[in-house]
Amino acid sequence: MRKLLLSSLFVVTCVPVWSQKAPTAADAKAFVDKANAELLKLSTDASHAEWIAETYITDDTESNTALQNERVAARSLELTAESHKFDKVKLPDDLRRQILLLQLGAPAAPKDPKLLAEETQLAAQLTGMYGKGKFCVEPQKCEGIDPLSQIMAKSRDPEELKKIWVGWHDVGAPMRQKYRRFIELQNIGAKELGYKDTGELWRAGYDMTPAEFSAELERAWTQLQPLYDELFTYVRTRLITKYGKAAERADGKIPAHLLGNMWAQEWGNIYDIVAPTDPQLAQYKPVNLEEALKKQIAAKDPAAAPAFASGTDLTSDAGQAAKLAAGKAMVRYGESFFTSLGFPALPATFWERSQFVHPRDRDVVCHASAWDLDSVDDLRVKMCIEVNDDYFTTVHHELGHNFYQRAYNKQPFLFRGGANDGFHEAIGDAVALSITPSYLKALGLSGSEPPAEADIPLQLRTALDKIAFLPFALALDKWRWGVFSGEIKPADYNKAWWELRGKYQKVAPPVDRSEADFDAGAKMHVPSNVPYARYYLARIYQFQFYKAMCDASGYRGPLNRCSFFGSKAAGNKLAKMLEAGQSQPWQQTLKEMTGSDHLDAQAMAEYFAPLYAWLKVQNAKK
Numbered sequence: 001m002r003k004l005l006l007s008s009l010f011v012v013t014c015v016p017v018w019s020q021k022a023p024t025a026a027d028a029k030a031f032v033d034k035a036n037a038e039l040l041k042l043s044t045d046a047s048h049a050e051w052i053a054e055t056y057i058t059d060d061t062e063s064n065t066a067l068q069n070e071r072v073a074a075r076s077l078e079l080t081a082e083s084h085k086f087d088k089v090k091l092p093d094d095l096r097r098q099i100l101l102l103q104l105g106a107p108a109a110p111k112d113p114k115l116l117a118e119e120t121q122l123a124a125q126l127t128g129m130y131g132k133g134k135f136c137v138e139p140q141k142c143e144g145i146d147p148l149s150q151i152m153a154k155s156r157d158p159e160e161l162k163k164i165w166v167g168w169h170d171v172g173a174p175m176r177q178k179y180r181r182f183i184e185l186q187n188i189g190a191k192e193l194g195y196k197d198t199g200e201l202w203r204a205g206y207d208m209t210p211a212e213f214s215a216e217l218e219r220a221w222t223q224l225q226p227l228y229d230e231l232f233t234y235v236r237t238r239l240i241t242k243y244g245k246a247a248e249r250a251d252g253k254i255p256a257h258l259l260g261n262m263w264a265q266e267w268g269n270i271y272d273i274v275a276p277t278d279p280q281l282a283q284y285k286p287v288n289l290e291e292a293l294k295k296q297i298a299a300k301d302p303a304a305a306p307a308f309a310s311g312t313d314l315t316s317d318a319g320q321a322a323k324l325a326a327g328k329a330m331v332r333y334g335e336s337f338f339t340s341l342g343f344p345a346l347p348a349t350f351w352e353r354s355q356f357v358h359p360r361d362r363d364v365v366c367h368a369s370a371w372d373l374d375s376v377d378d379l380r381v382k383m384c385i386e387v388n389d390d391y392f393t394t395v396h397h398e399l400g401h402n403f404y405q406r407a408y409n410k411q412p413f414l415f416r417g418g419a420n421d422g423f424h425e426a427i428g429d430a431v432a433l434s435i436t437p438s439y440l441k442a443l444g445l446s447g448s449e450p451p452a453e454a455d456i457p458l459q460l461r462t463a464l465d466k467i468a469f470l471p472f473a474l475a476l477d478k479w480r481w482g483v484f485s486g487e488i489k490p491a492d493y494n495k496a497w498w499e500l501r502g503k504y505q506k507v508a509p510p511v512d513r514s515e516a517d518f519d520a521g522a523k524m525h526v527p528s529n530v531p532y533a534r535y536y537l538a539r540i541y542q543f544q545f546y547k548a549m550c551d552a553s554g555y556r557g558p559l560n561r562c563s564f565f566g567s568k569a570a571g572n573k574l575a576k577m578l579e580a581g582q583s584q585p586w587q588q589t590l591k592e593m594t595g596s597d598h599l600d601a602q603a604m605a606e607y608f609a610p611l612y613a614w615l616k617v618q619n620a621k622k
Helices: 025-055 059-086 093-104 113-131 145-154 158-192 198-203 210-246 268-274 289-300 317-340 348-353 389-407 421-432 437-442 452-485 490-504 533-553 568-580 586-594 602-607 609-621
Strands: 135-138 141-143 369-372 379-382
Touching (some): 025 113, 059 113, 113 158, 158 452, 210 533, 268 452, 421 533, 421 568
């Protein structure tokens, strides 16, 4: 997702001169109205600059986005400082909350203009370094992250996988010193705002104390760790069967390059290796969604058909046009899900302004994201879409952001955000959980709905992504919080990175790494400074939301087989939550949606209960 949050921008500040007159509630109302109007304008300008910087990566666009972010940060820090004169004024709840969110959303940016300029330039440079990252698979064939990820997903040659893994992770090393300085500058800004460090500032934005937030994440992990441990043991056993010594380590960890994903964060791409071998289960194979999508898209849209024809030069004008048509067709699937729930279709400008495929003529940041450039209805996605299973899910996920963004656009600007950032990430994923056999059959992408005994293979495929991701997400931000706090010293960046990955995920690098490396930098969210706890929250919230919408739709059956596609009752429940934006504490919004006011993994555990029981039996056999 991509929405310019105040906490992700950087700025300069001036010190306002206060009037001697005691401030009143009316003064606070006038101040908040002014802040909303100014920040909306500044955020829109910065969003346009950042869109250009990510879709036309040049030194000039990097400089421009840094300058715009400076302006936003400067004014937001000024407004934050000014807002404190209302701290002791009795105010209506909505005004008090807007002022609170303004203060919590203040960017971790130094007040000193020179330091601020340095920070914004570093931020733009680090994002650009990731976007321009390449590894030369062959001397004349240098590839970015998307083609390399395809190799990681499909290759079953451990030596090739190791080569690609090492090649991409080398992208991080040149970032190391810039990142170290960037952290120093962020912490200067956070301390000037009254926080110990930037990590504490990030954790403060959840309607609870930073310590309570950290404890909330760990509590949810203890609920789900037993399921992860069973999944890990099962997968490790099957990888050793497949790869032998290449997969076996004395410490019991899994080499990260064998899990089908560049960062070993989701393992669904190795389903073919770990699929059940019991004949009763092996007969039920997941739908070949890639093949079904290509066949259906080509049949519905002749303009897209050449994208799937052998011999088509996809770099030609005709080839690019076909890829674009296919990419748009993929997005239409996601849009149709939301419209089936009663949401209005996306605006025409969405289809005119989005980036659906990788342009031929320039570097872009391909990492999928959703944008709301004017905080009203200039909605866009930025993706380099391929027609396959992963992008089918990704499309539903990203559109979840867009429909959320539009739903709360009647709120004051300071309330135009998710109830918390984990909500924003969870909406599209809750919808994507409805990509069940019954949903695929309804779309004509599958001819039949398999019986209940087919649930284990389907659940295993889902768990390889949903469950495997949790410890990765937790480890990433725990590493970053340690870097911000100084507990992790710059001299130990890489050592600490792999210690945390080993502790939570039980994975290890395929080759020895040193402090000459900066492997965290090979993950987009680190150089782009995007907090990652939101994704951890989202993996759990999505099951809470999903269950609530399944219940609203009238579904009564095993949770994992529910699809609320076409349910206006589920859509009404979802719309009410989305429209609230950030206007009230997330605990209240969550309770209205689910009946629970806290992060709770119970719905996730219920969803995977059949798989958990099966995994324990399989592991006991070994």
